[in-house]
Amino acid sequence: MPTYNTAELRRQNRNRVFRYIYGSDTPVTKQDVAQNLNLSLPTVGQNLKELQEVGLLETQGTFHSTGGRKPRAIGVAAGVKCSIGIQLSKFHIHIVCIDLRAKVMAQLIVERDFDDTDDYFQFIASSLETFLDENSIDRTRLLGVGIALPGIPDNNRGIITLSRTLSSKDISITKLTEHIPYPCFVENDANAGGVAEWWNHQEHENMVYLSIQRGVGGAVLLDGVRYMGHHQHSGEFGHMCIVPGGQRCLCGRRGCLEAYCSTARISTDLGITREDFFEALEVGNPDYQKIWNDYLDHLAIGINNIRMVLDCDIVLGGVLAHFMAPYLENLRARLKAISSFETDGEFLKLSRYLSWSTCVGVALHFISEFIENI
């Protein structure tokens, strides 16, 4: 057998051992790994030693023993690498740093209007450097910087076609990333949010991620694989017509879900912030209550349509998710009322990372790439 095959086999075993430990919520023993991966104890022992030597695994205490030496509890040394996610939206820049296990280590929101100029791109790069300094993030551990924005990246042509929530122009990926001295990756914001949601989920899972912010979009996971569509337009739930001839949408059509459920409707359209809206709602402002009822009615129609097509769990994310916990049951009750099939609305869940899903998801690009190559 040629030696490269042996080397490749060894790499694959090491990778399987790491992934097994990575996929476990709690630390494991050498015996657990050997048994579940059907590998011999010496093979597992050798791999654990190698992975520990390069700092990817660590001993996290011991397990109780029924006799003899207590087995070591082995877990991932999550802090050994990190990745940055940046989300660009019309009025803000969100930055997050996650560790190898997708745990958020630091986060920041900067107010700055999106602008397709070199000034803005330089501002992103300098904000990132300040963020790294202020949070004492070790740059030698940084795998890369993911950038998510409402647009469709075309990596072959090196451009991003921006959605109308930002502008209608194409922008150059090189210009966007040229001031950032780390590996960069650019992704659509809603897709990135989906990635965060189904990270470490089951292999054959079906799920929809519905992102509600100024733009409404999402992503579809079918049988554990992201479904992109023929033109990368899959998951554009915001432009599903829910009211024929209804409100004008930024896409030029009428009655789209986005025209009713963009967060602009509960913020900039009223000349207030989202925080102002929900604070006033909480103390019973009747005008806002009326708007919110109408908003939830339309959102329920949109969610019900998605559910009718795909019949799977729907995870609600984007900036709206941050405020939704107190209203989730109310929205589920609306879903129950309009569904053609019996449901308690429990298929609708709130995002794990709430309004940080997009940042986490785009940062995961580099974590995923790193794990694949262990």
Ligand SMILES: [Zn+2]
């Ligand atoms: Zn539209």
